[in-house]
Amino acid sequence: MQKKLSVLVAACALVGLSACSMLPERSDDTKNWSAEKLYAEAREEMNGGHYESAIKLFERLESNYPFGTYANQAQMEIAYAHYKAQDQAEALAAVERFIKLHPNHPQVDYMYYLRGLINFNDQLGFLSFIYSQDPTERDPKATREAFAAFKVLVDKFPNSKYAPDAIARMSYLVNAMAQYEVHVANYYYRRGAYLAAANRAQLAVQEYTDAPAREEALFIMMRSYDKLGMPVLRDDTQRVLTLNYPNSRFLNPNARAEAPWWQFWSKAAPRPSPSDAAK
Numbered sequence: 499m500q501k502k503l504s505v506l507v508a509a510c511a512l513v514g515l516s517a518c519s520m521l522p523e524r525s526d527d528t529k530n531w532s533a534e535k536l537y538a539e540a541r542e543e544m545n546g547g548h549y550e551s552a553i554k555l556f557e558r559l560e561s562n563y564p565f566g567t568y569a570n571q572a573q574m575e576i577a578y579a580h581y582k583a584q585d586q587a588e589a590l591a592a593v594e595r596f597i598k599l600h601p602n603h604p605q606v607d608y609m610y611y612l613r614g615l616i617n618f619n620d621q622l623g624f625l626s627f628i629y630s631q632d633p634t635e636r637d638p639k640a641t642r643e644a645f646a647a648f649k650v651l652v653d654k655f656p657n658s659k660y661a662p663d664a665i666a667r668m669s670y671l672v673n674a675m676a677q678y679e680v681h682v683a684n685y686y687y688r689r690g691a692y693l694a695a696a697n698r699a700q701l702a703v704q705e706y707t708d709a710p711a712r713e714e715a716l717f718i719m720m721r722s723y724d725k726l727g728m729p730v731l732r733d734d735t736q737r738v739l740t741l742n743y744p745n746s747r748f749l750n751p752n753a754r755a756e757a758p759w760w761q762f763w764s765k766a767a768p769r770p771s772p773s774d775a776a777k
Contacts, residue, residue, distance in 0.1 A: 528558050533568040540575065541773065549583035570600060574609065574772035581616050589616045608772065610651040611660035617644035618667055638678045645671040660770070676702050676709035683718045687725075696722035713739070717748040 528536060540555035556572040556579065563569055577592035593613045600606060617640050648664040648671075655661060679702035686695035695718055702715040716739040723732035739746060 528555065531562075533559060533563040533566075536562070537568055537571070540572075544575070544579060544582075544771075547582075549579045553579045553583075570596075570603060571772060573599070574605065577609065577612060578772050581612060581619070584619070586616055586619075605772070607651060607655040607658040607660060608770070610647065610654065611658070611664060611770075614644055614647035614651060614664060614667065617647055618671070638675055641671050641674050641678070645675070672706060673709045673711065676706035676711035676715075679706070680711045680714050680718065683715065687718055687722060690725075692722040692725040696726070713743045713746055714748065716742070717746070 528539075531539070536555055536559040540552045540559060543549075543552035543555060553576055556576045560569045560572040560576075573592065573596045577589055577596060580586075580589035580592055590613065593609050593616065596603075596609050597606060597613075603609075645668055648668045651658065651664050652661050652668070658664075679698055683695045683698035683702065686692075686698060699715040699718040699722065702709070703712055703719070706712060716735055720732055720735040720739060723729075723735060736749075740749065743749075
């Protein structure tokens, strides 16, 4: 009985395979498309927010027409499409591939800029953890990587049209890194680890001299030294705080607080696409 059942199963499998082989192969409508048509169709998919479809068309464009401007443009568009689809790993891989293959391309500065944007996009929610997550639970790795990426762009292409925006984002990122150190210092202070709090706040003061968070870092240092019974260091820190921030809201509860520094940056800030880079 078992032998008959095995024969029956094998026969059904063979019939299934035969039926599949008799079906007509699905035709590829894009097979004979010109480079211009492939690019136009891919851009239309991009504009409609259909990033996966756009990526497939750009990949087909690069495969069918591997030489010339359309292939290079397709590679840039693929990186951008992955970025828009929030697929950071694939987007970074595509950027690195383009930079490696075309280090002297006229629009390679855009790809350096996009590399920064990809990391920047990954840390846009960086400050959201301040009120919802313990700051010691998140290492601002993406923040540092975004800063490094933008710095490479500014150093290599100081006259790039993307340099001013990169510099503005770098300033934002420096403030974010300083704010992270301050919140870690606050974390230590709230738990009575006053020496650790003072040291972490001092790190923010020394490494981020122009960041708005420096004001609060000095205040944490002053309070920590007071808790540690170190009046000389406490008073010295207070003098520095008063000298640099005479209207500090930490020393004067009635002082009017300025708008949070991160509000200058909008998530809706323009992000140029590769088609803009080619203009």
